Amino acid sequence: xxxxxxxxxxxxxxxxxxxxxxxxxxxxxxxxxxxxxxxxxxxxxxxxxxxxxxxxxxxxxxxxxxxxxxxxxxxxxxxxxxxxxxxxxxxxxxxxxxxxxxxxxxxxxxxxxxxxxxxxxxxxxxxxxxxxxxxxxxxxxxxxxxxxxxxxxxxxxxxxxxxxxxxxxxxxxxxxxxxxxxxxxxxxxxxxxxxxxxxxxxxxxxxxxxxxxxxxxxxxxxxxxxxxxxxxxxxxxxxxxxxxxxxxxxxxxxxxxxxxxxxxxxxxxxxxxxxxxxxxxxxxxxxxxxxxxxxxxxxxxxxxxxxxxxxxxxxxxxxxxxxxxxxxxxxxxxxxxxxxxxxxxxxxxxxxxxxxxxxxxxxxxxxxxxxxxxxxxxxxxxxxxxxxxxxxxxxxxxxxxxxxxxxxxxxxxxxxxxxxxxxxxxxxxxxxxxxxxxxxxxxxxxxxxxxxxxxxxxxxxxxxxxxxxxxxxxxxxxxxxxxxxxxxxxxxxxxxxxxxxxxxxxxxxxxxxxxxxxxxxxxxxxxxxx
Amino acid sequence: xxxxxxxxxxxxxxxxxxxxxxxxxxxxxxxxxxxxxxxxxxxxxxxxxxxxxxxxxxxxxxxxxxxxxxxxxxxxxxxxxxxxxxxxxxxxxxxxxxxxxxxxxxxxxxxxxxxxxxxxxxxxxxxxxxxxxxxxxxxxxxxxxxxxxxxxxxxxxxxxxxxxxxxxxxxxxxxxxxxxxxxxxxxxxxxxxxxxxxxxxxxxxxxxxxxx
Numbered sequence: 001x002x003x004x005x006x007x008x009x010x011x012x013x014x015x016x017x018x019x020x021x022x023x024x025x026x027x028x029x030x031x032x033x034x035x036x037x038x039x040x041x042x043x044x045x046x047x048x049x050x051x052x053x054x055x056x057x058x059x060x061x062x063x064x065x066x067x068x069x070x071x072x073x074x075x076x077x078x079x080x081x082x083x084x085x086x087x088x089x090x091x092x093x094x095x096x097x098x099x100x101x102x103x104x105x106x107x108x109x110x111x112x113x114x115x116x117x118x119x120x121x122x123x124x125x126x127x128x129x130x131x132x133x134x135x136x137x138x139x140x141x142x143x144x145x146x147x148x149x150x151x152x153x154x155x156x157x158x159x160x161x162x163x164x165x166x167x168x169x170x171x172x173x174x175x176x177x178x179x180x181x182x183x184x185x186x187x188x189x190x191x192x193x194x195x196x197x198x199x200x201x202x203x204x205x206x207x208x209x210x211x212x213x214x215x216x217x218x219x220x221x222x223x224x225x226x227x228x229x230x231x232x233x234x235x236x237x238x239x240x241x242x243x244x245x246x247x248x249x250x251x252x253x254x255x256x257x258x259x260x261x262x263x264x265x266x267x268x269x270x271x272x273x274x275x276x277x278x279x280x281x282x283x284x285x286x287x288x289x290x291x292x293x294x295x296x297x298x299x300x301x302x303x304x305x306x307x308x309x310x311x312x313x314x315x316x317x318x319x320x321x322x323x324x325x326x327x328x329x330x331x332x333x334x335x336x337x338x339x340x341x342x343x344x345x346x347x348x349x350x351x352x353x354x355x356x357x358x359x360x361x362x363x364x365x366x367x368x369x370x371x372x373x374x375x376x377x378x379x380x381x382x383x384x385x386x387x388x389x390x391x392x393x394x395x396x397x398x399x400x401x402x403x404x405x406x407x408x409x410x411x412x413x414x415x416x417x418x419x420x421x422x423x424x425x426x427x428x429x430x431x432x433x434x435x436x437x438x439x440x441x442x443x444x445x446x447x448x449x450x451x452x453x454x455x456x457x458x459x460x461x462x463x464x465x466x467x468x469x470x471x472x473x474x475x476x477x478x479x480x481x482x483x484x485x486x487x488x489x490x491x492x493x494x495x496x497x498x499x500x501x502x503x504x505x506x507x508x509x510x511x512x513x514x515x516x517x518x519x520x521x522x523x524x525x526x527x528x529x530x
Numbered sequence: 531x532x533x534x535x536x537x538x539x540x541x542x543x544x545x546x547x548x549x550x551x552x553x554x555x556x557x558x559x560x561x562x563x564x565x566x567x568x569x570x571x572x573x574x575x576x577x578x579x580x581x582x583x584x585x586x587x588x589x590x591x592x593x594x595x596x597x598x599x600x601x602x603x604x605x606x607x608x609x610x611x612x613x614x615x616x617x618x619x620x621x622x623x624x625x626x627x628x629x630x631x632x633x634x635x636x637x638x639x640x641x642x643x644x645x646x647x648x649x650x651x652x653x654x655x656x657x658x659x660x661x662x663x664x665x666x667x668x669x670x671x672x673x674x675x676x677x678x679x680x681x682x683x684x685x686x687x688x689x690x691x692x693x694x695x696x697x698x699x700x701x702x703x704x705x706x707x708x709x710x711x712x713x714x715x716x717x718x719x720x721x722x723x724x725x726x727x728x729x730x731x732x733x734x735x736x737x738x739x740x741x742x
Contacts, residue, residue: 005737068738072728075636075715085643093651093700190732198728198736249645311725344723345715354687354706355616359722362618362714366724395647434691434699457699 005200006211007066015214017064020223020243023254031055031219032528034239034260036226036275039105040513041497042266043205044146045521046213052525056218057258058210059241061225061267062102063248066206070196074345077195080248081109083270090386091399094456095296096350098464099268103222104206106268107510110464111193111315111341112182112202114152115507116143117515120329124379129502130474131483139515146514150183150203157189160313163339165304165369167318169420170337175322180338182314183510191312191341204510223248224256227394229263229279235492236263262492262528265470266517269293269499273388273469274396276480282489285477288470289388292398293504294463295374298410299340300417301351301361302369302426303438309366315341323373323416324506330380333409335373336507337416342370352434352460361430371420373413378468378503380405388469402461407454410461414452418445432460465509470499485520496520580604598649599638602660602675607634607709609675613683614709618722629718636712655701 011017032054035046042058050056065081078086081102088097100106122139125131146152159167159179170177187201200207214220223244229236243254265272273289281288320337327334340346342365351361377383386400402410418429422442429445430438433452439445452458473479476488485500487493496517498509505512580596583604596604611630612619620626641652658664665671671678671686678686690702714723733739 071738072733073717075640075711078711079640079643084645084648085640087640087644087648089648092696093704094696188732190729192728198732198738247642249643312729343715344720344725345711347723348710348714349707352691352703352706354614354691354710355684358614358706358710359616359618362723364724391647393646395645397647434702455696457696457703460703 005067006207007064008068010211010214016217016219017214018219018221019064020221020254020256021246021252023243023252023256026255026257028257028259029057029219030259031057032260033057033262033264034059034258035264035266035496036239037105037266037268037271037497038103038210038220038222039100039205039266039268039497040107040510041517042264043104043107043209043213044514044517045264045266045496045524046218047209047216048518048521049525049528050213050216050218052529054525054528056213057260058213058218058220059224059226059239059258060103060220060222061244061271062100062105062222064103064220064222065108065196066103067198067200070192070198072190072192072195072198074195074343077109078345081196091389091397092456094402095294095400095461095463097270097294097398097466098462099270099466103210103220104204106464107204108196108206109194110204110508110510112184113316113319113338113508114147114150114181114183114511115505117512118325118506120325121503121506124329125502129472129479131472131502133483134516139519142515142519143511146511146518147181149518150208150511150514151185152181152183152203152511154179154181155314155317157187157314157317159317160189160191160310161304161306161308162310162313162341162369163316163318165302165308165424166320166337166339166371166420169371169422169424170320170322172423173420175320175420177318177320177322180317180319182317187314189314191315193315194341194343194346221256225251226267226275227278229265229275229281229493231279231281231490234490236490239263262494262524264494264496264521264524265499266495266497268497269466269469269501270388270396270398272495272497272499274390274394276470277388277390277396278394281487281493283480284489287478287480290469291378291384291471291502292386292388292400292469293378293467293501294386294398294400295336295465295467295504296377296400296402296406296410297372297374297462297464298413298459299350299370299372299432299462300414300421300429301342301432302371302421302424302429303364303367304369305367305425305427307366308369310342310368310370311344311365315339323412324376332412333380333383333406334376334506335409335413335416336376337420338372338374340370340372342368350432350460350462351430352432369421369424369426371417372462373410373417374465375406375409375413376504376506377406385468398466402456410459411449411454414449415446418442418449434458434460465498465504467498467501467504467509470495471502472500473502484523485516494520494524594635594638596635596638598641598652599634600656603656604634605675606656606659607637609678610683610687610705611709611713612680613687614706615713618713618719632716632718633709633713636716637708640708640712652704655704
């Protein structure tokens with residue numbers, strides 16, 4: 001039982017936490033380090049720096065929500081905990097972007113899957129981007145450390161039926177599968193990770209590194225948007241930030257100036273490139289915002305003969321990497337197979353349809369399973385990724401073209417997912433595609449997939465993993481930061497989030513972010529204290 | 531399609547013209563929609579949020595203050611929801627009115643949280659659908675929304691769902707997604723998807739559900 005609330009206790013004990021909405025006049029604050037973002041990267045950074053004795057200010061655009069707010073309700077959670085009230089999409093509207101916007105960032109709303117960066121990915125980075133120092137052996141201690149910090153272990157409880165269907169289908173077809181490590185402690189196996197863990201079991205940034213930083217005297221200001229890093233000659237002088245009103249959406253007009261010796265951007269792979277672009281950070285080779293990756297996701301749903309209750313139980317516990325690296329690290333695009341939880345709002349928004357068709361589909365929700373494929377983008381010349389740009393109002397957008405190389409992978413993933421669902425006993429299967437019917441046999445589904453147009457909007461696409469845009473590399477002509485997340489041109493700027501990945505990861509990225517941030521923050525702490 | 535074929539044939543030039551303008555590029559489409567927004571504003575389409583809609587003579591709960599949807603948008607959704615939700619709406623007239631009104635309020639509340647960028651996109655879409663000229667030429671809906679039957683609304687949705695033009699598919703997804711989420715995601719209608727809600731034993735055991 002995890003009923004003791006770490007945040008409520010901390011606030012009571014006098015943590016320095018400021019709600020931007022309560023600020024009534026402009027102010028200037030100063031610290032050794034300003035960390036922008038409180039997710040996997042920012043939380044880790046703040047804790048390590050604060051523990052080393054440095055003074056730290058943590059800036060978060062979203063608001064502080066914790067156990068008292070986590071009531072297992074989709075509508076209120078999507079409105080308050082996700083970027084753009086869960087309506088974020090790519091520039092052309094074709095890919096839905098699931099991303100957290102709250103203290104803890106996406107770790108507050110993720111489904112707890114905790115994978116190390118695959119060896120194949122790290123080796124590819126070494127070879128292609130000169131990142132030899134990140135080889136698997138060198139990274140292993142950092143993964144070990146973060147696995148302990150966040151209590152990551154393969155899920156020891158029986159998977160829920162939704163996940164077990166993926167296991168059964170893989171078994172039937174001879175495809176490999178494994179149990180997913182999860183970052184939980186005393187998990188009640190309820191199934192509401194995506195709307196804020198109601199039991200304080202999830203060991204995301206919200207309950208680990210952010211409290212760790214606050215215990216060590218860090219100052220958290222939430223409801224504060226980082227507008228611009230302001231340079232003075234070749235260094236960043238201060239961060240200009242805008243307080244948000246209590247609705248979390250409208251700037252109140254109050255501004256905060258944050259001065260520091262060093263600045264760490266950890267505002268996500270959309271937010272960080274956006275901040276750097278807005279700030280006019282030196283970028284002689286025009287690399288900021290380039291090579292943005294998303295693990296493009298497509299999905300199938302199946303109606304099973306027995307009840308699945310896909311809204312209950314640990315949302316992700318089984319995965320298959322059978323098709324992830326099978327074509328070689330840089331061959332035809334590989335994909336990881338997982339299962340998503342299905343609650344009514346999410347399902348009715350993801351399954352395209354209306355009227356009789358929609359309600360008949362929704363009525364079968366308790367019998368529904370879904371499988372998703374996460375494409376490993378960025379490892380091939382025909383998968384150069386997307387671009388982060390700025391709208392007129394300065395807010396960032398992601399422009400992500402889907403190349404033929406990716407469409408090929410999406411079509412193959414449709415075959416695999418439908419085949420697995422039928423092998424596990426599905427009565428009928430439907431692809432998340434505007435033209436898809438329900439298919440009652442693998443033969444029919446296969447014939448349909450042969451013909452279905454692989455086109456934007458018609459194929460329903462999603463991403464929950466935003467990566468790249470400030471890629472690391474040894475060569476400043478093709479990267480933004482070095483292998484320690486240090487900016488190539490601005491000496492007091494580091495980037496500690498998923499935006500430094502030079503490709504996608506090929507697995508849910510939270511542990512990759514935690515581990516790299518821990519490594520790079522440890523170095524940064526030593527540097528700043530020297 | 532069950533809309534009037536003779537009317538459709540005479541409008542084919544308009545439709546083709548608009549089709550071409552949409553097909554150029556996504557940007558062209560966006561600019562075109564921007565123009566519609568400006569035109570709609572000038573020609574008297576209401577462009578301010580409806581605020582508190584008087585309970586007298588309407589189906590809305592006057593305690594809810596609309597922050598994004600205009601009175602035209604509300605009429606649009608009153609016409610579309612019977613087609614989008616279909617048999618999920620109660621049959622009893624008063625319950626049906628309440629279900630539609632509540633869903634539109636939740637759509638408004640949801641859009642408020644979308645923030646400025648997506649609000650701008652939706653404003654363009656709604657203006658396009660509300661402005662008479664574009665409602666007829668682009669959506670090929672001949673009557674104003676309060677006079678549109680459920681069959682006509684369904685035919686419109688089907689046209690945009692099956693269209694070969696990505697922008698229309700995108701419009702279809704936008705309209706149905708915000709409606710479906712606001713309807714099926716709401717506690718009163720969880721039973722339609724067989725969802726019993728959060729497990730009662732957990733609700734009973736967790737402090738955030740206990741009355742303070």
